Amino acid sequence: MNDRDFLADRFEEHRTHLKAVAYRMLGSLTEADDAVQEAWLRLARSETGEIGNLGGWLTTVVGRVCLDMLRSRTQRRETSLESRMPDPIVSGASADPEQEALIADSVGLALLVVLESLNPPERLAFVLHDMFGLPFEEIAPVIDRTPVAARKLASRARRRVRGEAPVPDPDPVAQRRVVDAFLAAAHDGDFDALVTVLDPDVVLRADGGKALPGGMRVLRGRETVAGQAVTFHRMATLSTSRPALVNGAAGLVNTVDGKLYSVMSFTVTGDRITAIDILSDPERLAALDLTGLDD
Numbered sequence: 001m002n003d004r005d006f007l008a009d010r011f012e013e014h015r016t017h018l019k020a021v022a023y024r025m026l027g028s029l030t031e032a033d034d035a036v037q038e039a040w041l042r043l044a045r046s047e048t049g050e051i052g053n054l055g056g057w058l059t060t061v062v063g064r065v066c067l068d069m070l071r072s073r074t075q076r077r078e079t080s081l082e083s084r085m086p087d088p089i090v091s092g093a094s095a096d097p098e099q100e101a102l103i104a105d106s107v108g109l110a111l112l113v114v115l116e117s118l119n120p121p122e123r124l125a126f127v128l129h130d131m132f133g134l135p136f137e138e139i140a141p142v143i144d145r146t147p148v149a150a151r152k153l154a155s156r157a158r159r160r161v162r163g164e165a166p167v168p169d170p171d172p173v174a175q176r177r178v179v180d181a182f183l184a185a186a187h188d189g190d191f192d193a194l195v196t197v198l199d200p201d202v203v204l205r206a207d208g209g210k211a212l213p214g215g216m217r218v219l220r221g222r223e224t225v226a227g228q229a230v231t232f233h234r235m236a237t238l239s240t241s242r243p244a245l246v247n248g249a250a251g252l253v254n255t256v257d258g259k260l261y262s263v264m265s266f267t268v269t270g271d272r273i274t275a276i277d278i279l280s281d282p283e284r285l286a287a288l289d290l291t292g293l294d295d
Contacts (some may be wrong), residue, residue: 016104020101025066025126027086035065042196070120085207085279086112103248109265114165126157175250175268189233194226199272209281
Protein backbone atom coordinates (compact mmCIF):
# COMPACT_ATOMS: atom_id res chain seq x y z
CA MET A 1 0.00 0.00 0.00
CA ASN A 2 1.46 3.38 -1.01
CA ASP A 3 1.29 6.55 1.09
CA ARG A 4 -1.74 7.95 -0.79
CA ASP A 5 -3.72 4.74 -0.31
CA PHE A 6 -2.84 4.75 3.39
CA LEU A 7 -3.96 8.36 3.66
CA ALA A 8 -7.21 7.57 1.83
CA ASP A 9 -7.93 4.73 4.25
CA ARG A 10 -7.37 7.01 7.23
CA PHE A 11 -9.65 9.63 5.69
CA GLU A 12 -12.41 7.04 5.15
CA GLU A 13 -12.32 6.31 8.87
CA HIS A 14 -13.54 9.86 9.45
CA ARG A 15 -15.91 10.29 6.47
CA THR A 16 -19.16 9.50 8.32
CA HIS A 17 -18.29 11.93 11.11
CA LEU A 18 -17.30 14.64 8.63
CA LYS A 19 -20.55 14.30 6.69
CA ALA A 20 -22.48 14.62 9.95
CA VAL A 21 -20.66 17.89 10.68
CA ALA A 22 -21.31 19.20 7.16
CA TYR A 23 -24.99 18.20 7.24
CA ARG A 24 -25.56 20.19 10.43
CA MET A 25 -23.72 23.14 8.94
CA LEU A 26 -25.41 23.14 5.54
CA GLY A 27 -28.74 21.32 5.85
CA SER A 28 -28.07 19.83 2.41
CA LEU A 29 -26.91 16.27 1.80
CA THR A 30 -25.46 17.07 -1.62
CA GLU A 31 -23.51 20.06 -0.34
CA ALA A 32 -22.38 18.03 2.67
CA ASP A 33 -20.86 15.47 0.29
CA ASP A 34 -19.17 18.30 -1.62
CA ALA A 35 -17.70 19.70 1.59
CA VAL A 36 -16.32 16.32 2.61
CA GLN A 37 -14.77 15.84 -0.84
CA GLU A 38 -13.12 19.25 -0.61
CA ALA A 39 -11.70 18.27 2.80
CA TRP A 40 -10.12 15.19 1.17
CA LEU A 41 -8.57 17.32 -1.57
CA ARG A 42 -7.09 19.68 1.01
CA LEU A 43 -5.74 16.76 3.00
CA ALA A 44 -4.15 15.25 -0.10
CA ARG A 45 -2.34 18.56 -0.73
CA SER A 46 -1.13 18.95 2.86
CA GLU A 47 2.02 17.93 4.66
CA THR A 48 0.34 15.19 6.68
CA GLY A 49 3.39 14.58 8.82
CA GLU A 50 2.64 17.87 10.59
CA ILE A 51 -0.92 16.81 11.51
CA GLY A 52 -1.08 15.44 15.02
CA ASN A 53 -4.84 14.86 15.46
CA LEU A 54 -6.22 13.96 12.03
CA GLY A 55 -9.84 13.80 13.18
CA GLY A 56 -9.71 17.24 14.76
CA TRP A 57 -7.83 18.67 11.78
CA LEU A 58 -10.40 17.31 9.31
CA THR A 59 -13.31 18.54 11.42
CA THR A 60 -12.00 22.10 11.43
CA VAL A 61 -11.26 21.90 7.70
CA VAL A 62 -14.83 20.78 6.96
CA GLY A 63 -16.08 23.57 9.21
CA ARG A 64 -14.03 26.11 7.26
CA VAL A 65 -15.26 24.74 3.92
CA CYS A 66 -18.88 24.89 5.10
CA LEU A 67 -18.38 28.42 6.40
CA ASP A 68 -17.13 29.47 2.97
CA MET A 69 -20.12 27.78 1.31
CA LEU A 70 -22.59 29.55 3.61
CA ARG A 71 -20.94 32.91 2.98
CA SER A 72 -20.91 32.23 -0.76
CA ARG A 73 -24.68 31.81 -0.73
CA THR A 74 -25.04 35.29 0.70
CA GLN A 75 -22.47 36.87 -1.60
CA ARG A 76 -24.19 35.44 -4.68
CA ARG A 77 -27.51 36.67 -3.26
CA GLU A 78 -28.96 33.21 -3.61
CA THR A 79 -32.10 32.17 -1.78
CA SER A 80 -30.87 30.85 1.53
CA LEU A 81 -31.90 27.45 2.87
CA GLU A 82 -33.83 29.35 5.55
CA SER A 83 -36.61 29.74 2.96
CA ARG A 84 -36.71 26.03 2.18
CA MET A 85 -36.80 22.79 4.11
CA PRO A 86 -33.45 21.21 4.98
CA ASP A 87 -32.94 17.79 3.40
CA PRO A 88 -34.72 15.08 5.44
CA ILE A 89 -33.18 11.73 6.37
CA VAL A 90 -35.91 9.11 5.86
CA SER A 91 -35.51 5.62 7.32
CA GLY A 92 -37.50 2.64 8.51
CA ALA A 93 -37.39 0.98 11.89
CA SER A 94 -33.59 1.12 11.82
CA ALA A 95 -30.99 3.27 10.11
CA ASP A 96 -27.57 2.43 8.72
CA PRO A 97 -24.48 3.77 10.53
CA GLU A 98 -24.20 6.85 8.31
CA GLN A 99 -27.85 7.76 8.83
CA GLU A 100 -27.45 7.26 12.58
CA ALA A 101 -24.52 9.68 12.59
CA LEU A 102 -26.41 12.24 10.52
CA ILE A 103 -29.40 12.35 12.86
CA ALA A 104 -27.71 11.70 16.22
CA ASP A 105 -28.44 14.00 19.15
CA SER A 106 -32.02 14.70 18.01
CA VAL A 107 -31.02 16.60 14.88
CA GLY A 108 -34.59 16.82 13.64
CA LEU A 109 -35.85 19.05 10.86
CA ALA A 110 -37.19 21.57 13.39
CA LEU A 111 -33.70 22.02 14.85
CA LEU A 112 -32.11 22.27 11.40
CA VAL A 113 -34.56 25.02 10.44
CA VAL A 114 -33.48 27.02 13.48
CA LEU A 115 -29.81 26.45 12.61
CA GLU A 116 -30.55 27.93 9.16
CA SER A 117 -31.58 31.18 10.86
CA LEU A 118 -28.16 31.63 12.50
CA ASN A 119 -25.44 33.62 10.77
CA PRO A 120 -22.52 31.50 9.50
CA PRO A 121 -20.05 32.16 12.38
CA GLU A 122 -22.78 31.51 14.99
CA ARG A 123 -23.75 28.29 13.29
CA LEU A 124 -20.18 27.04 13.07
CA ALA A 125 -19.37 27.89 16.69
CA PHE A 126 -22.53 26.17 17.92
CA VAL A 127 -22.23 23.09 15.71
CA LEU A 128 -18.54 22.46 16.33
CA HIS A 129 -18.67 23.12 20.07
CA ASP A 130 -22.13 22.07 21.26
CA MET A 131 -22.65 19.16 18.87
CA PHE A 132 -19.11 17.87 18.39
CA GLY A 133 -17.24 19.09 21.46
CA LEU A 134 -14.44 21.02 19.78
CA PRO A 135 -12.78 23.52 22.12
CA PHE A 136 -13.16 27.20 21.32
CA GLU A 137 -9.39 27.47 20.96
CA GLU A 138 -9.68 25.32 17.82
CA ILE A 139 -12.87 26.96 16.56
CA ALA A 140 -11.64 30.55 16.90
CA PRO A 141 -9.10 30.51 14.01
CA VAL A 142 -11.72 29.10 11.62
CA ILE A 143 -13.95 32.15 12.09
CA ASP A 144 -11.13 34.67 12.63
CA ARG A 145 -12.24 35.39 16.20
CA THR A 146 -10.71 35.05 19.64
CA PRO A 147 -11.75 32.05 21.75
CA VAL A 148 -13.77 34.41 23.96
CA ALA A 149 -15.61 35.81 20.94
CA ALA A 150 -16.25 32.28 19.62
CA ARG A 151 -17.69 31.32 22.99
CA LYS A 152 -20.06 34.29 22.87
CA LEU A 153 -21.21 33.34 19.36
CA ALA A 154 -22.00 29.80 20.51
CA SER A 155 -23.82 31.12 23.57
CA ARG A 156 -25.96 33.43 21.45
CA ALA A 157 -26.77 30.58 19.08
CA ARG A 158 -27.57 28.28 22.00
CA ARG A 159 -30.15 30.73 23.37
CA ARG A 160 -31.76 30.94 19.93
CA VAL A 161 -31.92 27.18 19.59
CA ARG A 162 -33.34 26.65 23.08
CA GLY A 163 -35.98 29.30 22.47
CA GLU A 164 -37.14 28.11 19.06
CA ALA A 165 -36.35 24.39 18.65
CA PRO A 166 -38.67 22.20 20.76
CA VAL A 167 -37.07 19.18 22.38
CA PRO A 168 -38.83 16.01 21.15
CA ASP A 169 -40.06 13.28 23.46
CA PRO A 170 -37.50 10.45 23.40
CA ASP A 171 -40.05 7.62 23.32
CA PRO A 172 -40.69 6.60 19.68
CA VAL A 173 -43.81 4.66 20.66
CA ALA A 174 -45.31 7.74 22.32
CA GLN A 175 -44.39 9.85 19.29
CA ARG A 176 -46.07 7.40 16.93
CA ARG A 177 -49.22 7.28 19.06
CA VAL A 178 -49.61 11.06 18.78
CA VAL A 179 -48.91 11.04 15.03
CA ASP A 180 -51.49 8.27 14.55
CA ALA A 181 -54.04 10.42 16.40
CA PHE A 182 -53.20 13.32 14.09
CA LEU A 183 -53.61 11.11 11.02
CA ALA A 184 -56.99 9.83 12.25
CA ALA A 185 -58.20 13.39 12.87
CA ALA A 186 -56.93 14.46 9.46
CA HIS A 187 -58.73 11.56 7.78
CA ASP A 188 -61.98 12.60 9.46
CA GLY A 189 -61.41 16.31 8.85
CA ASP A 190 -62.05 16.72 12.58
CA PHE A 191 -61.05 20.25 13.66
CA ASP A 192 -61.64 19.60 17.37
CA ALA A 193 -59.57 16.40 17.34
CA LEU A 194 -56.73 18.22 15.57
CA VAL A 195 -56.81 20.98 18.18
CA THR A 196 -56.54 18.36 20.93
CA VAL A 197 -53.38 16.80 19.50
CA LEU A 198 -51.63 20.09 18.65
CA ASP A 199 -49.56 22.22 21.03
CA PRO A 200 -50.88 25.79 21.45
CA ASP A 201 -47.69 27.16 19.87
CA VAL A 202 -47.34 24.54 17.13
CA VAL A 203 -45.45 25.59 13.99
CA LEU A 204 -46.19 24.13 10.56
CA ARG A 205 -43.67 24.57 7.76
CA ALA A 206 -44.45 23.45 4.21
CA ASP A 207 -42.00 23.48 1.31
CA GLY A 208 -43.58 22.83 -2.07
CA GLY A 209 -40.61 24.07 -4.08
CA LYS A 210 -41.34 26.07 -7.21
CA ALA A 211 -45.02 25.23 -6.89
CA LEU A 212 -45.12 27.33 -3.73
CA PRO A 213 -44.09 30.95 -4.53
CA GLY A 214 -42.06 32.67 -1.83
CA GLY A 215 -40.41 29.52 -0.57
CA MET A 216 -41.42 27.83 2.64
CA ARG A 217 -44.89 28.56 4.00
CA VAL A 218 -45.03 28.92 7.79
CA LEU A 219 -48.14 28.76 9.99
CA ARG A 220 -48.11 29.28 13.74
CA GLY A 221 -50.61 28.52 16.48
CA ARG A 222 -52.96 25.63 17.19
CA GLU A 223 -56.14 27.16 15.75
CA THR A 224 -54.34 28.36 12.61
CA VAL A 225 -52.76 24.98 11.95
CA ALA A 226 -55.94 23.08 12.80
CA GLY A 227 -57.69 25.41 10.36
CA GLN A 228 -55.96 23.41 7.66
CA ALA A 229 -58.27 20.49 8.50
CA VAL A 230 -59.70 20.48 4.98
CA THR A 231 -56.20 20.27 3.50
CA PHE A 232 -55.18 17.55 5.95
CA HIS A 233 -58.40 15.64 5.16
CA ARG A 234 -57.69 15.79 1.44
CA MET A 235 -54.15 14.57 2.02
CA ALA A 236 -55.26 11.71 4.27
CA THR A 237 -58.06 10.49 1.98
CA LEU A 238 -56.29 10.81 -1.37
CA SER A 239 -52.88 9.51 -0.36
CA THR A 240 -51.46 6.36 1.20
CA SER A 241 -49.47 7.20 4.34
CA ARG A 242 -46.61 4.97 5.42
CA PRO A 243 -45.02 5.36 8.85
CA ALA A 244 -41.34 6.29 8.73
CA LEU A 245 -38.63 7.88 10.78
CA VAL A 246 -37.75 11.34 9.49
CA ASN A 247 -34.50 12.54 11.05
CA GLY A 248 -35.11 9.99 13.77
CA ALA A 249 -38.59 11.28 14.67
CA ALA A 250 -42.04 9.93 13.87
CA GLY A 251 -43.02 10.84 10.34
CA LEU A 252 -45.10 9.90 7.33
CA VAL A 253 -44.21 9.14 3.73
CA ASN A 254 -47.28 9.91 1.60
CA THR A 255 -47.85 8.52 -1.89
CA VAL A 256 -50.60 9.04 -4.46
CA ASP A 257 -51.09 6.24 -7.00
CA GLY A 258 -47.72 4.86 -5.97
CA LYS A 259 -45.89 8.14 -6.56
CA LEU A 260 -44.17 9.96 -3.71
CA TYR A 261 -46.28 13.00 -2.79
CA SER A 262 -44.81 14.34 0.46
CA VAL A 263 -42.68 13.58 3.49
CA MET A 264 -43.90 14.81 6.89
CA SER A 265 -41.90 15.08 10.08
CA PHE A 266 -43.51 15.64 13.50
CA THR A 267 -41.89 16.98 16.64
CA VAL A 268 -43.81 15.62 19.62
CA THR A 269 -43.28 17.22 23.03
CA GLY A 270 -45.37 16.39 26.08
CA ASP A 271 -47.80 14.27 24.02
CA ARG A 272 -48.57 17.22 21.76
CA ILE A 273 -47.29 18.06 18.29
CA THR A 274 -45.08 21.13 18.53
CA ALA A 275 -43.83 21.20 14.92
CA ILE A 276 -44.90 19.76 11.58
CA ASP A 277 -42.46 19.91 8.67
CA ILE A 278 -43.73 18.97 5.20
CA LEU A 279 -41.61 18.54 2.09
CA SER A 280 -43.66 18.23 -1.11
CA ASP A 281 -41.20 19.67 -3.64
CA PRO A 282 -41.28 17.10 -6.51
CA GLU A 283 -37.66 17.73 -7.53
CA ARG A 284 -36.28 17.23 -4.05
CA LEU A 285 -38.57 14.28 -3.30
CA ALA A 286 -37.22 12.56 -6.41
CA ALA A 287 -33.69 12.83 -4.99
CA LEU A 288 -34.51 11.22 -1.63
CA ASP A 289 -33.05 7.87 -0.70
CA LEU A 290 -35.95 5.76 0.60
CA THR A 291 -34.19 2.40 0.54
CA GLY A 292 -34.30 2.30 4.35
CA LEU A 293 -38.07 1.92 4.18
CA ASP A 294 -37.62 -1.58 2.82
CA ASP A 295 -36.74 -2.74 6.32
